[in-house]
Amino acid sequence: MDPFVSTRSLAKSYGRSPALAGVDLDLGVGITGLLGPNGAGKTTLLRILATSLAPTSGEVRLLGDDPSTAAGRLAVRRRLGYVPQELGLYDSFSAFDFVDYVAILKEHVDRRARHDEVRRVLDEVDLGDVRSKRIRKLSGGMKRRVTLAQALLGDPALLVLDEPTVGLDPEQRLRFRQLISRHADHRCVVLSTHMTEDVEALCDRVVVLDRGSVAFDGTPPALAGLAAGRVWVDDRPDPGAVVSWRTGEGRHRMVGDPPADAELLAPTVQDGYLLLNGGVPEEAVA
Amino acid sequence: MSWHIDQAVAERYADRRLDGAHSASVEAHLERCDACRATVAGAVDGRDRALLDTIWTDLTAALDVPELGWIERALRRVGVGEASARLVAGTSLTTRSYLAAALMSVVLAVLASRSSYDDAFVTFLALAPLGPVLATAWLFGLRRDPVGELRHAVPISALWLLLVRTAAAVVPAIALTALAVPWSLDRGWLAVAWLLPALALVAAALALSSWLTVEVAAAVAAGLWFAGVLTLRVRLRLDALVGALTGPVQLVSLAVLVGAVVVIVLRREAYEYREV
Numbered sequence: 001m002d003p004f005v006s007t008r009s010l011a012k013s014y015g016r017s018p019a020l021a022g023v024d025l026d027l028g029v030g031i032t033g034l035l036g037p038n039g040a041g042k043t044t045l046l047r048i049l050a051t052s053l054a055p056t057s058g059e060v061r062l063l064g065d066d067p068s069t070a071a072g073r074l075a076v077r078r079r080l081g082y083v084p085q086e087l088g089l090y091d092s093f094s095a096f097d098f099v100d101y102v103a104i105l106k107e108h109v110d111r112r113a114r115h116d117e118v119r120r121v122l123d124e125v126d127l128g129d130v131r132s133k134r135i136r137k138l139s140g141g142m143k144r145r146v147t148l149a150q151a152l153l154g155d156p157a158l159l160v161l162d163e164p165t166v167g168l169d170p171e172q173r174l175r176f177r178q179l180i181s182r183h184a185d186h187r188c189v190v191l192s193t194h195m196t197e198d199v200e201a202l203c204d205r206v207v208v209l210d211r212g213s214v215a216f217d218g219t220p221p222a223l224a225g226l227a228a229g230r231v232w233v234d235d236r237p238d239p240g241a242v243v244s245w246r247t248g249e250g251r252h253r254m255v256g257d258p259p260a261d262a263e264l265l266a267p268t269v270q271d272g273y274l275l276l277n278g279g280v281p282e283e284a285v286a
Numbered sequence: 287m288s289w290h291i292d293q294a295v296a297e298r299y300a301d302r303r304l305d306g307a308h309s310a311s312v313e314a315h316l317e318r319c320d321a322c323r324a325t326v327a328g329a330v331d332g333r334d335r336a337l338l339d340t341i342w343t344d345l346t347a348a349l350d351v352p353e354l355g356w357i358e359r360a361l362r363r364v365g366v367g368e369a370s371a372r373l374v375a376g377t378s379l380t381t382r383s384y385l386a387a388a389l390m391s392v393v394l395a396v397l398a399s400r401s402s403y404d405d406a407f408v409t410f411l412a413l414a415p416l417g418p419v420l421a422t423a424w425l426f427g428l429r430r431d432p433v434g435e436l437r438h439a440v441p442i443s444a445l446w447l448l449l450v451r452t453a454a455a456v457v458p459a460i461a462l463t464a465l466a467v468p469w470s471l472d473r474g475w476l477a478v479a480w481l482l483p484a485l486a487l488v489a490a491a492l493a494l495s496s497w498l499t500v501e502v503a504a505a506v507a508a509g510l511w512f513a514g515v516l517t518l519r520v521r522l523r524l525d526a527l528v529g530a531l532t533g534p535v536q537l538v539s540l541a542v543l544v545g546a547v548v549v550i551v552l553r554r555e556a557y558e559y560r561e562v
Contacts, residue, residue: 052438052560073558077441084435102433104369105440105447111368150436 002064003028004158004188005049010058012044012212019044021212022058031184033199033220034192035273036209042192043085043162045209049190050082050160063157076158078107081151085162091136095127095146098135102150121149125179141172148179159183161191165198177201196270199223206269208276216276220269227267227275232258243274291315291322296329357454373447374454390417390463404524407470411531412515414463414480416508419487421459422452423504438560445550445557448492448500456488479532486539487511489546496553 005027012020020041034042047053048060051067063079065072090098099118108114122131125145135143144164151159164180165173173195180189181202193199199206199220206223208216216223233251237244241254255271258264291299291312298304299312316323361371390413426434437444460481470477487507494503518530550557 047435047560050439052435054559070555070558074441077439080439082436082439084439087433087436090433101372102436102440104372105433105437105442107441109369 003061004063005190006059006061007048008059010045010048010060011056012041012048012053013056018212020048020055023209023212023214025207025214025217027188027190027205029184029186029188030204031180031189031191031202032205032207033203034190034207034209035194035196035199036192036215037277039211040209041212042209044212046160046162046190046192047084049158050080050084051076052082052084078154079157081153081156081159083147083151083161083164087147089135089143089146092134094132094134095122095138095142095149096131098146099150099153103153106153108153117153121152124152124183125149139172141168141175144168144172144176145179148176152183157187159187159189159191161189163192163194165193165195173198174201196268196273200269208273210277223272223276224267224269225272227255227271229264230258230275231255231265231267231271232262233265234263242278289315290319291325293325293329296322296326299326300329370450373450390414390420404528407473407476408519408524408527408531410466410470411476411480411528412519414466415483415487415511417463418456418459418484419491419504419508419511421455422488422491423501423508425451425455426500426504435560438558443558445554448495448557452488452492460484476528476532479536482536482543483511483539486542486546489543489550493546493549493553496549496556 003026005025007023007025010020010023010025011018023041023045034045036042044053048055049062051062051073054068060067062076065075067073067076090101093101096118099122100114103114103118108117119128119131122128125148127142127145127149130138130142135146138146144167148161148164151161161180165176168176177198180191183189191198191202203220206216206218206220207214208223216226231253233247233253235251237246237252238254238256238259240256242256244252244254244256247253253265255274295304295308295312299309304312312326316326357374358371361374362368366374437447463480463484464478467477488504491500491504491507494506497503498506515531518527522530
């Protein structure tokens with residue numbers, strides 16, 4: 001089966017600044033997480049996959065179509081759901097009004113069918129009971145679910161989500177993860193995140209970007225496995241550790257080259273990511 | 287009890303198709319027979335449930351119809367399709383660009399009443415073209431178009447959407463700027479000599495927006511016009527300035543308008559992607 005997303009030597013530069021440098025990916029059904037620090041190229045890559053940005057060079061095929069042509073781009077956009085990093089909401093609209101507005105942008109012209117579809121997606125994200133409520137009166141978690149609802153219009157085959165859980169509290173994040181997980185059965189979902197917990201909880205596959213290039217492409221257990229035998233805990237921090245932080249029990253968890261008698265721990269995705277990244281990225285440490 | 291209500295009778299009773307005597311007999315029996323009450327209840331529920339489902343579906347559909355703002359209602363009244371009207375009225379902030387244009391018209395009218403007549407007319411011709419292009423810049427300001435990035439990831443043409451929303455800002459802005467025209471009616475067609483430059487500035491802004499963001503493009507267009515008018519004001523006497531604004535500037539505006547339309551057509555693919 002052809003991959004849903006295929007890129008070859010994908011590159012993007014803003015003037016002289018390279019944002020992506022030669023990215024090769026093949027993504028199919030399931031959830032792929034994009035990890036990486038700020039400036040790694042995650043948003044640039046997602047924008048290219050969402051057809052809102054043209055690459056500087058390289059090839060992209062989405063759902064079997066070439067988005068560099070007008071016909072291919074239109075075909076992709078008809079089967080695409082996208083939640084940008086900054087998708088504002090019209091505060092004065094109700095949840096129904098907003099999703100209805102986006103449905104019009106997505107060519108749902110017949111009013112009765114469109115409204116049925118809007119109700120369907122709002123029910124899918126458990127906002128059916130509050131669809132008439134003004135967006136300004138919804139909680140942060142509910143607003144996020146409105147953004148996901150508009151992406152689900154038309155039952156898209158490709159879902160591109162740029163940091164969908166940012167700003168949510170742990171309970172809201174858990175609920176959002178459950179929603180995403182529920183809608184990944186028959187579609188390709190690509191999401192970017194700073195939270196390694198999102199990757200561990202959700203993703204079948206993880207791609208780590210570093211300065212525009214793919215630093216890792218594999219499963220979350222494989223990413224965690226990079227730190228196998230290299231995670232330990234002690235009462236005092238070891239200056240030789242790549243990264244260390246104080247745990248809730250008052251001890252120090254460290255990643256790097258452990259001493260001979262170290263108390264080793266099972267590695268997590270975060271440990272593997274930190275080791276790969278060579279230290280503490282901006283938001284990765286919990 | 288030897289007689290019981292069968293399903294056919296129960297359904298006719300539920301449909302109110304039994305005559306009075308037969309209904310009375312059924313009702314008298316129901317007072318004593320649990321089994322027949324259950325039979326009749328099933329027949330009533332089945333029909334009423336279907337009716338209630340239909341009523342609920344229609345009620346939900348009616349309640350979910352978005353409340354139309356005045357802009358959308360006005361557009362629908364003049365025959366604009368529902369989808370197009372929704373797009374034009376997509377943001378309540380659209381109305382603020384009209385208020386900005388109205389404010390400019392009021393300012394121009396006050397200037398006209400307080401200055402010497404020629405000064406006021408020149409000021410009006412110089413500033414009036416800025417109203418529509420600044421209204422466009424305001425409408426598309428990054429923080430005022432929440433779904434901005436999404437318009438480059440949906441099937442509907444981003445260029446068409448840009449044109450529709452620009453028209454939504456420009457048409458009322460031009461109409462409101464025209465409120466100041468009565469003060470210059472004795473000048474004949476010169477009273478609307480600002481219109482062609484206004485259209486040229488908006489077209490130039492849209493053409494530039496194939497490289498820049500819309501608000502930056504509009505600011506560049508407005509800035510170039512303002513600089514040009516200021517330069518003319520410094521170099522020319524008042525009567526010569528009026529002549530320039532109503533003569534050569536009109537020709538230049540026409541050329542800019544045509545050139546901008548050509549650029550928009552040639553670069554139409556560029557509008558389908560977001561600005562950097």
